[in-house]
Amino acid sequence: MKKLVFLLLILTATVATKGQSRQLIESKEAIISQAVKELDSAMRAPDGELYAFGQKEKIVGEYTLQLTIRDKGDVVSVFVSDKKNADIPSQNKLKDRILKFRFSFKMPKNKDYKFNYLFTF
Numbered sequence: 695m696k697k698l699v700f701l702l703l704i705l706t707a708t709v710a711t712k713g714q715s716r717q718l719i720e721s722k723e724a725i726i727s728q729a730v731k732e733l734d735s736a737m738r739a740p741d742g743e744l745y746a747f748g749q750k751e752k753i754v755g756e757y758t759l760q761l762t763i764r765d766k767g768d769v770v771s772v773f774v775s776d777k778k779n780a781d782i783p784s785q786n787k788l789k790d791r792i793l794k795f796r797f798s799f800k801m802p803k804n805k806d807y808k809f810n811y812l813f814t815f
Contacts (some may be wrong), residue, residue, distance in 0.1 A: 716766065716800045725801055726809045729763060732797055733811050744791070748815040751787050755780030757813045759792065764806050767797030775810055788813060 719725050736744040747753075758776040763769055772789045801807065 716798060718800045718802075720802055722807060725763070725799070725807050728799055729761075729797055729807075729809065730811065733795075736795070737813065744795070744813070747791050748788075748813075751784070751791075753784040753788055753815045755784060755815060757785060757788055757815075758810055759789070759813060760808060760810050761792065762806050762808045763797060764801065765803055766800050769793050769795050769797075770806070784815075 719728060733744070736742045739745050756776075756778040757774060757780060760771075760773040760775050761769055762771040769792055772792050774785060774789070777785060
């Protein structure tokens, strides 16, 4: 009986996670627009995840970063295009954190999309 209940719980969890698949966006403009919206949300005070990270790590300055995203919303590269009132340790912490950021949508396979985003702390 316990095995049956355990099996049913696993089956229910599997079905629930399949219903939460990521939305596929195919247009370059739509992909970049959605990515900017998600970054705007993550930078919004007081509960945005990147805003909270910046507060915790005491990141200061303005950073214009060129992000490259691929496949399942992964950030695969980050380059600093410009910076103001910034320091190298903050820049490196931000770059490392952005590389771990994952967007909530999927894109066409084997395609990269580059765009610039201004991070202000």
